[in-house]
Amino acid sequence: MVVQIPMVKISLVGNGRVGKSTIRNMLEGKSAPTKPTIGVDVGRYRDDELTCAVFDLGGQDRFKCLWQDFMKGSSLVMLVTDSSREDVEKSKKLIETIQKVQGAKIIAIANKQDQANRLNAMQVEKILGVKTYPMVATETTRRNAMVSIIKENLSDL
Ligand SMILES: Nc1nc2c(ncn2[C@@H]2O[C@H](COP(=O)(O)OP(=O)(O)O)[C@@H](O)[C@H]2O)c(=O)[nH]1
Ligand SMILES: [Mg+2]
Numbered sequence: 001m002v003v004q005i006p007m008v009k010i011s012l013v014g015n016g017r018v019g020k021s022t023i024r025n026m027l028e029g030k031s032a033p034t035k036p037t038i039g040v041d042v043g044r045y046r047d048d049e050l051t052c053a054v055f056d057l058g059g060q061d062r063f064k065c066l067w068q069d070f071m072k073g074s075s076l077v078m079l080v081t082d083s084s085r086e087d088v089e090k091s092k093k094l095i096e097t098i099q100k101v102q103g104a105k106i107i108a109i110a111n112k113q114d115q116a117n118r119l120n121a122m123q124v125e126k127i128l129g130v131k132t133y134p135m136v137a138t139e140t141t142r143r144n145a146m147v148s149i150i151k152e153n154l155s156d157l
Pocket of ligand 1: 017110135136
C-alpha cells in the first residue's frame with residue numbers, strides 16, 4: 001500500500017543576503033547559492049514523515065509587496081535574520097506582515113552564528129518576540145538540526 005504524505009508549505013522570509021536560499025538549498029542537500037533570488041524560488045524537502053515545498057522569497061525591497069500573496073497557505077513561516085543587531089531591528093518590522101498569514105506558525109532563524117558580533121538566538125527572540133533558533137546555514141552538518149526545527153514546529157499545529 002502506498003501511504004500518501006501530505007505536502008506542507010513552508011515560507012522563508014527575511015531581508016536580502018541573510019541566508020534564506022542557503023537554507024532552502026541545505027534542505028535540498030545542495031551547496032550554497034551564488035545568485036540572488038529573483039521573486040521566488042521553490043525547493044522541495046522529503047523524507048519518510050514529511051514532504052514540503054519550501055518557498056524562498058526574494059528579500060529585496062521591491063519584492064516585499066508580493067510576500068503576503070506568496071506566503072498564503074503556509075503551515076510555517078520562518079523569518080530568517082543574519083543575527084546582526086541592524087538586521088534584527090529591520091526584521092522586526094516584517095513581523096506584522098507575516099502575522100497576517102492565516103493559519104501559519106511563525107518562527108525565526110538566527111542565522112550566521114559563526115560570524116563575529118552576532119546576537120545569540122535568545123537575544124534575537126527577545127527583540128522579535130517569536131520563538132528563535134540558532135543556525136549556520138553554510139554548515140551542511142546542520143541539516144538534521146534544520147529538519148528537526150521544522151518538524152518540531154509542524155507537529156504542534
Ligand atoms: N558565514 C556565513 N555565511 C552564510 C551563512 N548563511 C548564508 N551565508 C552566506 O550569505 C550569503 C547570502 O546568502 P543567501 O542564501 O543567498 O541569502 P538570501 O538573500 O537570504 O537568500 C551567501 O554568500 C551565503 O553563502 C551562515 O550561516 N554563515
Ligand atoms: Mg535568496
